[in-house]
Amino acid sequence: DGGITQSPKYLFRKEGQNVTLSCEQNLNHDAMYWYRQDPGQGLRLIYYSQIVNDFQKGDIAEGYSVSREKKESFPLTVTSAQKNPTAFYLCASSTQEHNQPQHFGDGTRLSIL
Amino acid sequence: DAKTTQPNSMESNEEEPVHLPCNHSTISGTDYIHWYRQLPSQGPEYVIHGLTSNVNNRMASLAIAEDRKSSTLILHRATLRDAAVYYCILRDLERMYSGGGADGLTFGKGTHLIIQP
Numbered sequence: 001d002g003g004i005t006q007s008p009k010y011l012f013r014k015e016g017q018n019v020t021l022s023c024e025q026n027l028n029h030d031a032m033y034w035y036r037q038d039p040g041q042g043l044r045l046i047y048y049s050q051i052v053n054d055f056q057k058g059d060i061a062e063g064y065s066v067s068r069e070k071k072e073s074f075p076l077t078v079t080s081a082q083k084n085p086t087a088f089y090l091c092a093s094s095t096q097e098h099n100q101p102q103h104f105g106d107g108t109r110l111s112i113l
Numbered sequence: 114d115a116k117t118t119q120p121n122s123m124e125s126n127e128e129e130p131v132h133l134p135c136n137h138s139t140i141s142g143t144d145y146i147h148w149y150r151q152l153p154s155q156g157p158e159y160v161i162h163g164l165t166s167n168v169n170n171r172m173a174s175l176a177i178a179e180d181r182k183s184s185t186l187i188l189h190r191a192t193l194r195d196a197a198v199y200y201c202i203l204r205d206l207e208r209m210y211s212g213g214g215a216d217g218l219t220f221g222k223g224t225h226l227i228i229q230p
């Protein structure tokens with residue numbers, strides 16, 4: 001089945017440590033996205049990529065980094081500069097057309113030890 | 114993207130219709146109305162979208178007011194599996210025509226739908 005796979009489902013980070021969240025899609029979508037969700041809140045956009053080797057900052061990019069070396073992969077690194085990284089992280093993909101639906105993964109829950 | 118307003122929560126009984134409202138009084142002529150829902154501990158799921166006319170698909174119906182300042186997502190026969198947070202989101206079609214390409218969605222807090230058995 002085509003879809004988006006995020007791993008791991010749960011992740012724990014020590015203070016001062018960088019961690020990388022994986023997102024893979026086999027939907028042949030050009031565009032991919034990373035969102036952050038805090039308890040009881042809606043999703044907020046961290047980064048997005050419309051095409052391989054290109055990405056743009058979203059509303060809350062500080063303390064995060066991404067790469068887009070392959071069409072099917074869009075990993076997110078939560079750096080030590082992100083002071084409040086505990087959240088639910090969601091990856092999505094879509095075609096390049098602006099109005100098309102986004103398809104989401106099941107998320108990674110990141111916690112600080 | 115223009116702002117939307119939704120009730121924080123709604124409650125309904127199983128097997129009854131559910132009408133989820135969304136106000137978007139500052140909507141522009143080129144804004145599409147999208148709905149997504151998020152089940153507990155999962156990513157959001159696309160439900161439906163429309164511009165001016167009412168829309169139906171296998172999941173739901175979307176009723177859009179004539180002045181487009183509000184819309185209603187209709188679940189015709191709610192089941193326990195429909196218990197989720199429902200988000201109403203506006204998407205500017207003008208961005209697509211200007212070559213802006215795909216960009217992120219702007220989520221509010223949505224409506225938490227509770228279904229009673």
